[in-house]
Amino acid sequence: MDLAYSAEYEQFRNELRRFLKENKHRSPDMFATSFTGEERAKAARDWQRLLIEHGYAARTIPREYGGYGAEPDPLKSHIIAEEFARHRVRPGHSGDNRLVPTVLELGTEEQKQWLIPPTVRGEMTWCQGYSEPESGSDLASLTTHAHVDGDDFVINGQKIWTSGANRADMMFCLVRTEPDAPKHEGISYLIFSMDTPGIEVRPLITMTGEAFFNEVFFTDARVPTTQIIGKRGEGWFVANNTLKYEREGLGDPNQTESRLLELVTLMQRETIGGERVIDIPVYRDRLQKLQGRVLAMKYNSMRVLTSRSKGEEPGLPRWIVKLQGCELNHQIANLAIDALGELGTLYYGSPLLRDGGRWQQRYMMDLGLIIGGGTAQIQKNIIGERALGLPKEPKYASESS
Amino acid sequence: MDLAYSAEYEQFRNELRRFLKENKHRSPDMFATSFTGEERAKAARDWQRLLIEHGYAARTIPREYGGYGAEPDPLKSHIIAEEFARHRVRPGHSGDNRLVPTVLELGTEEQKQWLIPPTVRGEMTWCQGYSEPESGSDLASLTTHAHVDGDDFVINGQKIWTSGANRADMMFCLVRTEPDAPKHEGISYLIFSMDTPGIEVRPLITMTGEAFFNEVFFTDARVPTTQIIGKRGEGWFVANNTLKYEREGLGDPNQTESRLLELVTLMQRETIGGERVIDIPVYRDRLQKLQGRVLAMKYNSMRVLTSRSKGEEPGLPRWIVKLQGCELNHQIANLAIDALGELGTLYYGSPLLRDGGRWQQRYMMDLGLIIGGGTAQIQKNIIGERALGLPKEPKYASESS
Amino acid sequence: MDFALSEEQTILQDTVREYLRQHCTLESVRLNVQDSITLDADIARGLLDLGLPGIVVPEEFGGAGLGYLDAALVAEALGEAIAPIPFLGPNVVAPYALQSAGSDQQQADWLPKIASGNAVFGIAFSASSSSRSDGSTSVDSGQINGEHTFVIDANDATQFLMASGDSEIYLVDANDVELTLLRTIDRTRSVAQITMNGTPCELLPGSSSNGALRRSIAVGRIMLAADSLGAAQSMLDKSVAYAKERKQFNRVIGSFQAVKHMCAEMAAELEPCKSLIWYAAHSVLAIPEETVVVACHAKAHLSEVAQFVARKSTEVHGGMGFTDLLGLHYWFKRIGLNRQLLGSPDEVREEAAQAQDW
């Protein structure tokens, strides 16, 4: 047990801090109000290029595909994330953390050269076409289908929960190409431009009033048969690679801790009958209960990070992060609302609004995250089966494969 | 909505109060310390006979079988229970509220005359042999079996959770008599004396340190083939009659309310640093939360009673009583223990013990009741399926009927 | 002993339900919610025909002369349909307060207008029911100064009843106050801040001594609790229906224990609440000495249970519950607002403890 970083990492951190100090002003968010959309986009691309040059973005992506080409080092990645957050500077990216690893692992050389460099540069952006209205938890039951006509797949069907579909250049998408195969074996993993004729995107308004997601409708959308990752019928197994990466990050305890500290500020600021809310025992006790849970999750993440930095699979400590983290965020928002009482019911645009309405927004958004990316029920199945080794539910008589 | 009782019931209650005032001294608990076991038993029988004569026990059991022979009237039954509890007088009984209705409904005339009068008089007491070590929630999978040899069933196997087996005169028992039939159709409902050779009773110590239950072992125990209720192989259906009656009473909200009031007394009496526990906001709020739940369950029981008095099936309000009531009792005990802090960990026989250790005893016992008589999980299945109409789990491919 | 609804009460509630099912659809609520919240004139006219505005106004003043259990049944039905209609303030709390503390003249002036829908009272009691509001007022020679926040049913009000000091209730004309709408998560109930500047006001004389304000707040809390009961019952019903229909892994999801048990837990928590509301509402006229305590518990307990149901119901609906497509969130948000109005759960529980001298 040693909470200090070794000299190598301290030096890495110091270099990064120096870099941030010198270059912070180039971060595109600084341009937010004074530049046009196109200038802003250019600033973002320049920033990403600068970060890749210094190894602070696309760090482990091979140089030949536009990355920095370093060996994976979870501690350095953690330091990068931590310092960017601490300095409130917009971090770089590695293209798309679901698609890029998948293409690197399973794409052809031609696909890698076509897709990865522009994606890493931020010039080709992606959305994910997996979920469908009738296949949520049971993803493999998807029915969006494609038949081959000449050199093209012709796609028909509907996707849902597609975040960013209205802005993305490209989609990676699961479609059923072998209708007669068993359900896990009839799916292919296709990639195509969102400008393809026959694709319609409709924003999906959520309870927060915002459109985080979209529905995407396909009507005879034609995609060249070469635009497939892996073989026909292997899409389910290709996608599982992507899913592995996607779920990371939901329930991040550092974010949770900073929300708790915001809540403390709120409770020190707001008063009831002249008394600070934080001094009112019932609220004070609820706050302390949450702090205990937040600390446990924070240290748990240090444990996960250590396992990763040693190349070990963290196991249970990792499997629980999404379930516990999203729940904790929801409860923090809940206490904030209760601490505000009537004022906690106000929302965007109201007089007397506190903290810009963000607690209500989070309260609802966090509930969405408890449901999304694997409902709490599915998470518990996963923990029970993968981490604790409990048996799956038996197949029942009427179930088709 | 009228919370007053009509004149007929007020008169009934007044008569009962007069009766209790005049006869309270004959209640056998008054003899507890000064009489021998035999005298105590006689007092109990005399008391029961007196109550039957006045219609305060065995009220709806026909006169020809030793009861009072009144029409069922849930309101009068409720008034009887309420007044005996209020006056802290030992109530009468109707024999055994599981066996007697079953025999009345499905027994032969001979069986009724043999079993019901002495049972109603309290001279023949019963225990129930249903559960087995390997069949808990899945009762119908029981394996205690009997084969016919001459005029006898010969029983072998083991029962568990048999409360009162060490004191009862008789057992009603489910045994498998048709080993080749489907599992629900191979069971018979037998009755026999606990003095039958080949029956051994062993007390089962629980976490509270007490032996509420017993294990009962059968080794070639011989029971005449006439001592069966219903036909061979119909025992499962006979028993469902009994189960219907048994589950009533667990989670009684009147008992819960009186426990809450005990808890209030405790919190007004105990102090922390000179301050009454009830004035400490965190405990005070927990107490109020419980009171809200207790009141809801109390009024719910009035609604159930009203439905019954109109001959209606109460439905959902009745199905939830066991689940919610037992949980509420457990939480009341939990708050009492927390309110006592370290003192709340003390148990029978310790110096500094509060309230005779009963809060710890209840905390554990109530958990036992949450599990017993249908676990919380089984209760939720029942509510989901019977009250809300959700479908059962599908049959599994590997499941035998 | 008859702890049940009368046949008339069942008919009343079913009639309101049936009316709302036809006229207060999710589509009409959506339309309402897009603009600033205002009384839906069509629905209001229909409810007037049903006699709801005068439900607790005595027959001699042109009302239906019913009790507060009847009013709670209506509130429950309005909650079920998330009806964007003021009811609690103008049609229950105001006539209660006027009858409890108004002079004969005030009663004769206002109760008939309430019953005919010609007077609509907003309720400015928040400063006395929830210590979170900063608003305070002072009265001097028949004029009132100051402000109230979280005034209920404010938008279409023609009059306001407002708390001042510890226990007094004043009546002011809506034309004489400055009104700023507050925008809450819920858009089906109008809530506002009002400012008085030398505004003429009239005391309800009985309120100076008879505890009418406290009991009026209790009545308001019972109605909010009934509203949340209805909203939560709707969410449970929708969950059960969805769980019977929606298939995943070739099975309806209601056959999975996890989903089945969520539904069972919602039902087990919610069902006893119905009896709690009945008792509390019945007590207003029949057992008034119990009303304040039971109203606190009804409000606090329903706040917790309805929040639980709102969350679990959303979970049962999966992603669909999070979108606007099914509109489930309108119920979720109404429950969220009700939770905080007229006192948050912990404040209200503390009042229950104090009222019992514990």
Place this chain on the structure above:
Amino acid sequence: MDFALSEEQTILQDTVREYLRQHCTLESVRLNVQDSITLDADIARGLLDLGLPGIVVPEEFGGAGLGYLDAALVAEALGEAIAPIPFLGPNVVAPYALQSAGSDQQQADWLPKIASGNAVFGIAFSASSSSRSDGSTSVDSGQINGEHTFVIDANDATQFLMASGDSEIYLVDANDVELTLLRTIDRTRSVAQITMNGTPCELLPGSSSNGALRRSIAVGRIMLAADSLGAAQSMLDKSVAYAKERKQFNRVIGSFQAVKHMCAEMAAELEPCKSLIWYAAHSVLAIPEETVVVACHAKAHLSEVAQFVARKSTEVHGGMGFTDLLGLHYWFKRIGLNRQLLGSPDEVREEAAQAQDW
């Protein structure tokens, strides 16, 4: 950055576990529990051979010179095995307090005896850690009067450390006090009331000014939390094993979602607790300025989580969990006692808030 156990720490914990698996069986615990609680001499001798009594005693005084994370790992193992052995008091809190506040002479006198098992210290800090105890003491010219309740590891103690006033720690000889055993639900840990009547006492001089009492209590809380972690982990492991074995309706019960989810919820709650304990225990020497707050949270959070696990585990075991046959209740009860010792969860949370100046 290495937030993990060292190889030596893993070996230490595994060694203790293995020893306890062989020598501290459920049967031996049962035997112990039937009589009055007393140190199991055989097990104690074995643990002495492993060097546990001197685990945090510096090598110069004949100890192993390890840290409090090592001690917490041992406490966890003892909790897993519900070992009826005093450890927290004599082998962790006492040497910590002596090193923090004892004079050179006191350290030289007692630390070697602790390491050799010849001195066994009970801990009488309850009056300063939990406001529920009535006990209070006063010191006058080297003599102490009064009483302490809920003295930990009391039965076989040869000495006691006791809190007096706000912050001072005194050392008294066990022969000079009157001891009354308290009988708790748990029978694996001895707890007593002690009475002093002109009993000679000796001040640990550093404690007058350096906060040693408060930090000693924090160390004790971390050990109790580690003990509950171990006990809860055992209950979870037993639940998972039982759920894989026990069949109902022709299926192992672990394949039912209801049972699977109970196990998953226990694991999800419990797993992060391990990191919380590690951090808290590690902080004692490495980040002492954080210890008091993290110790409060470790104690309070483990109290809640372990209680949750104790209950759910019993439910997973069904009726069997309620009987003595599997002995599950010994773990349940140890968790129940740990919850209240050295401060109940809410009291400890309030201390955490105060320590952060919130």
